[in-house]
Amino acid sequence: TQQLLSGRAPQSKPFRITNADRSVKKGIMAEALEDLMNKVSDSLNVSCVSALVLDEDGTGVETEDFFQTLPENTVLMVLDKAQKWTPHPYSIPYRNQL
Amino acid sequence: TQQLLSGRAPQSKPFRITNADRSVKKGIMAEALEDLMNKVSDSLNVSCVSALVLDEDGTGVETEDFFQTLPENTVLMVLDKAQKWTPHPYSIPYRNQL
Known part of the structure; x- marks a missing residue:
């Protein structure tokens, strides 16, 4: 138990990355954020990752400490320089149709 | 356990800051509120932060004790002197259509 409390070794968590x-x-x-950045550029063929943002609302994830607060399986969007986050096309209209 | 209860070290919480x-x-x-103010002006390029308000309804967050009541991942808007909070463009029309 002591080791768990004091060691604080970073643990790998699963994320879901979209383009x-x-x-x-x-x-x-x-x-770690840098670890994810590296894996993302390989895996999603983004040569120059400019930002990683929350898919749900476009919040930029730029610091390691904020990154560490994200729950498992958070959906993150990877953007290159020319790209911007846009709201999910279904989220607003469908809510209205309820 | 005693340390945890008596220490009351301020804990960092995640916030989402928009312009x-x-x-x-x-x-x-x-x-802490001051901590956030400093980080916000660096991170969002606001040279002179005049106010931090709740994104949802423009409530000004001016005191440390009110700030401490905000839940994790509260969305806050940073304003400089010339700027005012405005309602979210989608929130009012869409809510009316329910």
Whole structure:
């Protein structure tokens, strides 16, 4: 127990990474933001990752400490320089139709 | 356990900070209102932060004790002197259509 409390070794967590048009989504394990950035550029063929944002509301994930608060299986969108986050096309209209 | 109960060390919590036109949103960790103010001006390029308000209804967050009541991942809008909070463009019309 002591080791668990004091060691604080970073643990790999699963994330779900999508691209800017949400045409591809992949599960990727990562223990740190930089680790995830590296794996994402390989896995989703983004040569120059400019940002990683929360798929749900476009919040930029730029710091390691904020990254560590994300729950398992958070959906993140990877953006290159020319790309911007857009709201999920179904989220607003469908809510209205309830 | 005693240390945990008596220490009361301020704990960093995640917040989501957006700018006045909601074009940028970033995840930022902060343990106190002043801490957040400093990080926000760096991270969102606001040279002179005049106010931090709740994104949902424009409530000004000016005191440390009110700030401490905010739940994790509260969305806050940063304003400089010339800027004012405005309602979210989608929230009112869509809610009315229910």
